Amino acid sequence: MRLLHTSDWHLGQHFMGQSRQAEHQALIDWLLQQVQIHQVDAVLIAGDVFDTGAPASYARELYNQLIARLHQAGVALLILGGNHDSVSVLDESRDLLRHLGTQVIASTGAPQQHAVTLALRGSGQPGCIVCALPFIRARDVQQSQAGQSAQDKQQALQTAIQNTYQQVYAAAQVLQQELQATLGRKLPIIATGHLTTVGASSNESVREIYVGSLEAFPTNAFPPADYIALGHIHQPQKVGGFDHIRYSGSPIALGFDEARQTKQVLLVDLNENGLQAIESLPVPVFQTLAAVRCSLKDLPETLKTIATSANPERASWLDVTIIEDDYLADLPARVQALADGLPVQVLRIKRQRGTAAAQLQSEAMESLDELTPQDVFARRLALETLEPPLQQALTERYQSVVESLSHTENISGGAA
Structure with missing residues:
Protein backbone atom coordinates (compact mmCIF):
# COMPACT_ATOMS: atom_id res chain seq x y z
CA MET A 1 0.00 0.00 0.00
CA ARG A 2 1.43 3.37 -1.02
CA LEU A 3 -0.17 6.37 0.65
CA LEU A 4 0.41 10.05 -0.10
CA HIS A 5 0.09 12.07 3.12
CA THR A 6 -0.58 15.81 2.90
CA SER A 7 -2.49 18.42 4.93
CA ASP A 8 -3.33 22.10 5.41
CA TRP A 9 -4.09 23.09 1.84
CA HIS A 10 -6.20 26.09 2.92
CA LEU A 11 -8.05 26.36 -0.38
CA GLY A 12 -9.52 29.85 -0.76
CA GLN A 13 -6.91 31.65 1.31
CA HIS A 14 -6.64 35.39 0.67
CA PHE A 15 -3.11 36.39 1.54
CA MET A 16 -2.99 40.13 2.23
CA GLY A 17 -5.44 40.73 -0.58
CA GLN A 18 -3.85 38.21 -2.95
CA SER A 19 -5.62 35.07 -4.15
CA ARG A 20 -3.81 31.72 -3.99
CA GLN A 21 -6.00 30.23 -6.72
CA ALA A 22 -3.22 29.96 -9.32
CA GLU A 23 -0.88 28.29 -6.81
CA HIS A 24 -3.46 25.75 -5.75
CA GLN A 25 -4.28 24.96 -9.36
CA ALA A 26 -0.58 24.38 -10.03
CA LEU A 27 -0.38 22.25 -6.88
CA ILE A 28 -3.25 20.01 -8.04
CA ASP A 29 -1.62 19.58 -11.47
CA TRP A 30 1.70 18.70 -9.84
CA LEU A 31 0.10 16.31 -7.36
CA LEU A 32 -1.69 14.37 -10.09
CA GLN A 33 1.64 13.96 -11.89
CA GLN A 34 3.25 12.58 -8.73
CA VAL A 35 0.36 10.20 -8.15
CA GLN A 36 0.94 8.72 -11.61
CA ILE A 37 4.75 8.70 -11.46
CA HIS A 38 4.90 7.03 -8.03
CA GLN A 39 1.86 4.78 -8.50
CA VAL A 40 0.10 6.05 -5.38
CA ASP A 41 -2.84 3.97 -4.13
CA ALA A 42 -4.53 6.61 -1.96
CA VAL A 43 -4.21 10.26 -0.94
CA LEU A 44 -4.89 11.42 2.64
CA ILE A 45 -5.48 15.09 3.51
CA ALA A 46 -5.17 15.48 7.28
CA GLY A 47 -7.36 18.54 7.83
CA ASP A 48 -7.77 22.18 6.77
CA VAL A 49 -8.61 21.48 3.15
CA PHE A 50 -10.32 24.91 3.14
CA ASP A 51 -9.07 28.13 4.72
CA THR A 52 -12.46 29.26 6.06
CA GLY A 53 -15.79 27.75 6.98
CA ALA A 54 -17.42 29.56 4.03
CA PRO A 55 -14.98 28.98 1.15
CA ALA A 56 -15.26 30.98 -2.06
CA SER A 57 -16.79 29.33 -5.11
CA TYR A 58 -13.42 28.95 -6.83
CA ALA A 59 -12.08 27.11 -3.75
CA ARG A 60 -14.98 24.65 -3.94
CA GLU A 61 -14.30 24.27 -7.66
CA LEU A 62 -10.66 23.35 -6.96
CA TYR A 63 -11.82 20.89 -4.28
CA ASN A 64 -14.20 19.21 -6.69
CA GLN A 65 -11.57 19.16 -9.42
CA LEU A 66 -9.10 17.37 -7.14
CA ILE A 67 -11.70 14.75 -6.26
CA ALA A 68 -12.76 14.17 -9.88
CA ARG A 69 -9.20 13.90 -11.21
CA LEU A 70 -8.12 11.45 -8.51
CA HIS A 71 -11.22 9.37 -9.23
CA GLN A 72 -10.33 9.31 -12.93
CA ALA A 73 -6.84 8.13 -11.95
CA GLY A 74 -8.32 5.33 -9.84
CA VAL A 75 -6.86 6.74 -6.63
CA ALA A 76 -8.79 6.71 -3.35
CA LEU A 77 -9.02 9.94 -1.34
CA LEU A 78 -9.58 10.43 2.40
CA ILE A 79 -10.33 13.97 3.63
CA LEU A 80 -10.32 14.84 7.33
CA GLY A 81 -11.86 18.01 8.71
CA GLY A 82 -9.57 20.57 10.34
CA ASN A 83 -10.15 23.49 12.68
CA HIS A 84 -10.51 25.85 9.69
CA ASP A 85 -13.06 23.58 7.98
CA SER A 86 -16.82 23.78 8.40
CA VAL A 87 -18.36 20.44 9.34
CA SER A 88 -21.56 21.27 7.47
CA VAL A 89 -19.70 22.32 4.29
CA LEU A 90 -17.66 19.10 4.21
CA ASP A 91 -20.68 16.97 5.06
CA GLU A 92 -22.99 18.45 2.42
CA SER A 93 -21.51 16.33 -0.39
CA ARG A 94 -20.14 13.45 1.68
CA ASP A 95 -22.55 10.76 0.42
CA LEU A 96 -22.17 11.83 -3.21
CA LEU A 97 -18.38 11.86 -3.01
CA ARG A 98 -18.34 8.30 -1.68
CA HIS A 99 -19.39 7.20 -5.17
CA LEU A 100 -16.26 8.93 -6.52
CA GLY A 101 -13.90 7.03 -4.23
CA THR A 102 -13.62 9.86 -1.70
CA GLN A 103 -14.34 9.45 2.01
CA VAL A 104 -14.93 12.60 4.08
CA ILE A 105 -14.71 12.54 7.88
CA ALA A 106 -15.61 16.02 9.12
CA SER A 107 -16.51 15.47 12.79
CA THR A 108 -16.28 12.98 15.64
CA GLY A 109 -18.89 10.22 15.90
CA ALA A 110 -19.17 6.57 16.93
CA PRO A 111 -15.81 4.68 16.95
CA GLN A 112 -16.91 2.30 14.18
CA GLN A 113 -17.53 5.26 11.85
CA HIS A 114 -13.87 6.22 12.08
CA ALA A 115 -12.40 2.79 11.30
CA VAL A 116 -12.30 2.91 7.50
CA THR A 117 -10.34 1.19 4.73
CA LEU A 118 -8.45 2.62 1.78
CA ALA A 119 -8.40 0.59 -1.42
CA LEU A 120 -5.45 -0.55 -3.49
CA ARG A 121 -5.18 1.02 -6.90
CA GLY A 122 -6.40 -1.26 -9.65
CA SER A 123 -7.76 -4.19 -7.64
CA GLY A 124 -10.00 -2.13 -5.37
CA GLN A 125 -9.23 -4.46 -2.46
CA PRO A 126 -8.55 -2.97 0.98
CA GLY A 127 -4.92 -1.98 1.40
CA CYS A 128 -4.93 -0.50 4.89
CA ILE A 129 -7.19 0.44 7.77
CA VAL A 130 -7.33 4.05 8.95
CA CYS A 131 -8.31 5.37 12.36
CA ALA A 132 -9.70 8.42 10.57
CA LEU A 133 -10.00 11.12 13.20
CA PRO A 134 -10.45 14.80 12.21
CA PHE A 135 -9.98 17.87 14.38
CA ILE A 136 -11.60 16.91 17.68
CA ARG A 137 -13.72 19.62 19.26
CA ALA A 138 -13.98 19.53 23.03
CA ARG A 139 -17.78 19.59 22.96
CA ASP A 140 -17.79 16.37 20.89
CA VAL A 141 -15.90 14.26 23.41
CA GLN A 142 -16.59 15.70 26.87
CA GLN A 143 -19.00 17.70 28.97
CA SER A 144 -17.80 20.58 31.09
CA GLN A 145 -18.28 20.28 34.82
CA ALA A 146 -18.83 23.02 37.38
CA GLY A 147 -15.90 23.86 39.62
CA GLN A 148 -13.18 22.58 37.30
CA SER A 149 -9.91 24.50 37.30
CA ALA A 150 -8.10 25.28 34.05
CA GLN A 151 -5.68 22.45 34.75
CA ASP A 152 -8.57 20.04 35.43
CA LYS A 153 -10.19 20.99 32.10
CA GLN A 154 -6.93 20.49 30.24
CA GLN A 155 -6.39 17.05 31.76
CA ALA A 156 -10.01 16.06 31.15
CA LEU A 157 -9.77 17.03 27.48
CA GLN A 158 -6.51 15.16 27.01
CA THR A 159 -8.04 12.07 28.60
CA ALA A 160 -11.16 12.35 26.45
CA ILE A 161 -9.14 12.63 23.24
CA GLN A 162 -6.91 9.74 24.27
CA ASN A 163 -9.97 7.60 25.01
CA THR A 164 -11.41 8.50 21.62
CA TYR A 165 -8.24 7.31 19.91
CA GLN A 166 -8.20 4.07 21.91
CA GLN A 167 -11.85 3.31 21.10
CA VAL A 168 -11.33 3.92 17.38
CA TYR A 169 -8.14 1.85 17.40
CA ALA A 170 -10.01 -1.01 19.07
CA ALA A 171 -12.67 -0.81 16.32
CA ALA A 172 -9.88 -0.87 13.72
CA GLN A 173 -8.38 -4.01 15.30
CA VAL A 174 -11.76 -5.76 15.11
CA LEU A 175 -12.02 -4.78 11.44
CA GLN A 176 -8.45 -5.96 10.89
CA GLN A 177 -9.29 -9.44 12.21
CA GLU A 178 -12.44 -9.66 10.10
CA LEU A 179 -10.62 -8.68 6.92
CA GLN A 180 -7.70 -10.99 7.63
CA ALA A 181 -10.13 -13.93 7.76
CA THR A 182 -11.55 -12.85 4.41
CA LEU A 183 -8.41 -11.70 2.55
CA GLY A 184 -5.88 -14.03 4.12
CA ARG A 185 -3.53 -11.16 4.96
CA LYS A 186 -3.13 -8.68 7.78
CA LEU A 187 -3.78 -5.04 6.90
CA PRO A 188 -1.63 -2.30 8.43
CA ILE A 189 -3.35 0.27 10.64
CA ILE A 190 -2.63 3.99 10.43
CA ALA A 191 -4.10 6.83 12.47
CA THR A 192 -4.74 10.49 11.69
CA GLY A 193 -5.05 13.68 13.69
CA HIS A 194 -5.38 17.44 13.33
CA LEU A 195 -3.89 18.88 16.49
CA THR A 196 -0.73 20.14 18.16
CA THR A 197 1.51 17.50 19.70
CA VAL A 198 4.20 17.81 22.35
CA GLY A 199 7.49 18.76 20.73
CA ALA A 200 6.02 20.06 17.46
CA SER A 201 7.48 23.29 16.05
CA SER A 202 4.80 25.80 15.11
CA ASN A 203 4.84 29.15 13.30
CA GLU A 204 2.85 32.40 13.12
CA SER A 205 0.40 31.26 10.41
CA VAL A 206 -0.89 28.38 12.56
CA ARG A 207 -3.99 29.20 14.56
CA GLU A 208 -3.83 27.58 18.00
CA ILE A 209 -6.78 25.25 18.35
CA TYR A 210 -6.90 24.23 21.99
CA VAL A 211 -6.55 27.70 23.48
CA GLY A 212 -7.07 27.63 27.22
CA SER A 213 -7.80 23.89 27.25
CA LEU A 214 -5.07 21.75 25.76
CA GLU A 215 -1.79 23.15 24.50
CA ALA A 216 -0.33 19.93 23.09
CA PHE A 217 -1.24 16.26 22.92
CA PRO A 218 1.48 13.86 24.19
CA THR A 219 2.84 11.36 21.67
CA ASN A 220 2.52 8.47 24.14
CA ALA A 221 -1.26 8.99 24.15
CA PHE A 222 -1.53 7.91 20.51
CA PRO A 223 -2.45 4.27 19.84
CA PRO A 224 0.30 1.91 18.53
CA ALA A 225 -0.58 2.43 14.87
CA ASP A 226 1.92 1.60 12.13
CA TYR A 227 1.89 5.22 10.93
CA ILE A 228 0.31 8.41 12.31
CA ALA A 229 -0.52 11.07 9.71
CA LEU A 230 -0.92 14.49 11.30
CA GLY A 231 -2.07 17.91 10.16
CA HIS A 232 -2.33 21.45 11.63
CA ILE A 233 1.37 22.29 11.95
CA HIS A 234 2.58 23.78 8.66
CA GLN A 235 6.26 22.91 9.08
CA PRO A 236 7.02 19.31 7.99
CA GLN A 237 8.57 17.30 10.80
CA LYS A 238 8.87 14.10 12.77
CA VAL A 239 7.30 14.25 16.23
CA GLY A 240 9.14 13.32 19.40
CA GLY A 241 11.90 11.62 17.45
CA PHE A 242 9.47 8.98 16.17
CA ASP A 243 9.85 8.23 12.47
CA HIS A 244 6.26 6.97 12.16
CA ILE A 245 4.58 10.08 13.64
CA ARG A 246 4.72 12.83 11.00
CA TYR A 247 3.39 16.24 10.10
CA SER A 248 3.48 16.51 6.32
CA GLY A 249 3.22 20.30 6.64
CA SER A 250 1.35 22.59 4.27
CA PRO A 251 2.22 22.17 0.55
CA ILE A 252 2.52 25.93 -0.03
CA ALA A 253 3.86 28.68 2.24
CA LEU A 254 0.91 30.20 4.09
CA GLY A 255 2.87 33.02 5.70
CA PHE A 256 6.13 34.87 5.21
CA ASP A 257 7.66 32.94 8.10
CA GLU A 258 7.20 29.75 6.02
CA ALA A 259 8.93 31.16 2.94
CA ARG A 260 12.26 29.47 3.69
CA GLN A 261 10.71 26.06 4.39
CA THR A 262 11.01 23.26 1.84
CA LYS A 263 7.40 22.22 1.41
CA GLN A 264 6.64 18.56 0.85
CA VAL A 265 4.20 15.70 0.69
CA LEU A 266 5.03 12.27 2.09
CA LEU A 267 4.98 8.91 0.32
CA VAL A 268 4.30 6.20 2.89
CA ASP A 269 4.77 2.50 2.05
CA LEU A 270 3.07 -0.11 4.24
CA ASN A 271 2.38 -3.84 4.05
CA GLU A 272 1.19 -6.60 6.38
CA ASN A 273 4.41 -6.18 8.38
CA GLY A 274 3.66 -2.51 9.01
CA LEU A 275 5.56 0.63 7.95
CA GLN A 276 8.23 -0.03 5.33
CA ALA A 277 9.42 3.35 4.08
CA ILE A 278 8.71 7.09 4.08
CA GLU A 279 9.87 9.33 1.24
CA SER A 280 9.61 13.10 1.11
CA LEU A 281 8.58 14.67 -2.21
CA PRO A 282 9.57 18.37 -2.29
CA VAL A 283 6.80 20.61 -3.65
CA PRO A 284 7.89 23.22 -6.21
CA VAL A 285 7.57 26.88 -5.23
CA PHE A 286 4.68 28.19 -7.31
CA GLN A 287 4.74 31.70 -5.77
CA THR A 288 7.84 33.28 -4.25
CA THR A 372 -14.13 36.28 7.79
CA PRO A 373 -15.22 37.64 11.19
CA GLN A 374 -12.25 35.76 12.67
CA ASP A 375 -9.86 37.51 10.26
CA VAL A 376 -11.22 40.96 11.16
CA PHE A 377 -10.98 40.25 14.88
CA ALA A 378 -7.44 38.83 14.59
CA ARG A 379 -6.23 41.90 12.69
CA ARG A 380 -7.83 44.31 15.15
CA LEU A 381 -6.34 42.38 18.07
CA ALA A 382 -2.89 42.57 16.46
CA LEU A 383 -2.95 46.36 16.91
CA GLU A 384 -3.11 45.99 20.70
CA THR A 385 -0.17 45.40 23.02
CA LEU A 386 -1.72 42.70 25.18
CA GLU A 387 -0.15 39.77 26.97
CA PRO A 388 -0.54 36.44 25.10
CA PRO A 389 -2.84 34.86 27.76
CA LEU A 390 -5.24 37.81 27.50
CA GLN A 391 -5.15 37.69 23.69
CA GLN A 392 -5.95 33.98 23.81
CA ALA A 393 -8.81 34.50 26.25
CA LEU A 394 -10.31 37.28 24.10
CA THR A 395 -9.99 35.16 20.96
CA GLU A 396 -11.67 32.20 22.63
CA ARG A 397 -14.50 34.40 23.93
CA TYR A 398 -15.01 36.01 20.51
CA GLN A 399 -15.14 32.60 18.80
CA SER A 400 -17.74 31.46 21.31
CA VAL A 401 -19.91 34.51 20.57
CA VAL A 402 -19.63 34.00 16.79
CA GLU A 403 -20.57 30.32 17.10
CA SER A 404 -23.56 31.12 19.31
CA LEU A 405 -24.79 33.75 16.84
CA SER A 406 -24.35 31.30 13.95
CA HIS A 407 -26.31 28.69 15.88
CA THR A 408 -29.10 31.19 16.56
CA GLU A 409 -29.28 32.13 12.87
CA ASN A 410 -29.52 28.46 11.89
CA ILE A 411 -32.40 27.93 14.29
CA SER A 412 -34.18 31.04 13.03
CA GLY A 413 -33.63 29.98 9.43
CA GLY A 414 -35.02 26.52 10.17
CA ALA A 415 -38.09 28.00 11.86
CA ALA A 416 -38.70 30.26 8.90
Missing part, protein backbone atom coordinates in the same frame (compact mmCIF):
# COMPACT_ATOMS: atom_id res chain seq x y z
CA LEU A 289 7.41 34.89 -0.83
CA ALA A 290 10.27 36.81 0.76
CA ALA A 291 10.68 38.65 4.05
CA VAL A 292 13.15 41.52 3.67
CA ARG A 293 14.80 43.26 6.60
CA CYS A 294 17.31 45.99 5.75
CA SER A 295 17.97 49.71 5.61
CA LEU A 296 16.50 51.89 2.88
CA LYS A 297 20.03 52.26 1.47
CA ASP A 298 20.46 48.50 1.05
CA LEU A 299 16.96 47.85 -0.25
CA PRO A 300 17.62 48.39 -4.01
CA GLU A 301 20.31 45.70 -4.12
CA THR A 302 18.18 43.33 -2.05
CA LEU A 303 15.21 43.80 -4.36
CA LYS A 304 17.35 43.13 -7.44
CA THR A 305 18.66 39.90 -5.91
CA ILE A 306 15.13 38.69 -5.22
CA ALA A 307 13.94 39.66 -8.68
CA THR A 308 16.81 37.75 -10.31
CA SER A 309 16.24 34.49 -8.42
CA ALA A 310 12.42 34.42 -8.39
CA ASN A 311 9.90 32.78 -10.70
CA PRO A 312 9.83 35.00 -13.81
CA GLU A 313 6.16 34.18 -14.47
CA ARG A 314 4.89 35.66 -11.18
CA ALA A 315 5.96 38.72 -9.25
CA SER A 316 7.48 37.88 -5.86
CA TRP A 317 5.43 38.90 -2.83
CA LEU A 318 7.43 40.87 -0.29
CA ASP A 319 7.20 41.67 3.41
CA VAL A 320 9.59 44.60 3.94
CA THR A 321 10.88 45.72 7.33
CA ILE A 322 12.98 48.89 7.23
CA ILE A 323 15.64 49.47 9.87
CA GLU A 324 17.62 52.66 10.62
CA ASP A 325 15.45 54.80 8.32
CA ASP A 326 12.12 53.79 9.83
CA TYR A 327 11.42 57.32 11.13
CA LEU A 328 10.73 58.69 7.64
CA ALA A 329 7.14 59.84 7.22
CA ASP A 330 7.06 58.95 3.51
CA LEU A 331 8.65 55.52 4.00
CA PRO A 332 5.92 53.52 2.18
CA ALA A 333 6.17 55.75 -0.89
CA ARG A 334 9.99 55.45 -0.96
CA VAL A 335 9.88 51.66 -0.69
CA GLN A 336 7.26 51.41 -3.42
CA ALA A 337 9.27 53.69 -5.70
CA LEU A 338 12.30 51.40 -5.36
CA ALA A 339 10.17 48.35 -6.21
CA ASP A 340 8.58 49.91 -9.30
CA GLY A 341 9.74 48.29 -12.53
CA LEU A 342 10.88 45.07 -10.82
CA PRO A 343 8.95 41.75 -10.81
CA VAL A 344 8.11 42.17 -7.13
CA GLN A 345 4.97 43.18 -5.27
CA VAL A 346 5.30 44.74 -1.83
CA LEU A 347 2.41 43.48 0.30
CA ARG A 348 3.51 44.80 3.66
CA ILE A 349 5.84 47.53 4.87
CA LYS A 350 6.89 47.66 8.52
CA ARG A 351 9.06 50.00 10.53
CA GLN A 352 11.49 48.31 12.90
CA ARG A 353 10.35 50.34 15.90
CA GLY A 354 6.83 51.01 14.68
CA THR A 355 3.69 49.41 16.05
CA ALA A 356 1.38 50.55 13.27
CA ALA A 357 -0.59 48.08 11.23
CA ALA A 358 0.88 46.74 7.99
CA GLN A 359 0.84 49.16 5.07
CA LEU A 360 -0.67 47.58 1.96
CA GLN A 361 -0.57 48.70 -1.60
CA SER A 362 -3.74 50.53 -2.54
CA GLU A 363 -4.47 48.03 -5.30
CA ALA A 364 -4.08 45.17 -2.83
CA MET A 365 -6.47 46.52 -0.24
CA GLU A 366 -9.05 44.02 0.94
CA SER A 367 -12.75 44.63 1.26
CA LEU A 368 -14.69 43.30 4.23
CA ASP A 369 -16.50 40.72 2.12
CA GLU A 370 -13.13 39.03 1.52
CA LEU A 371 -12.54 38.57 5.24
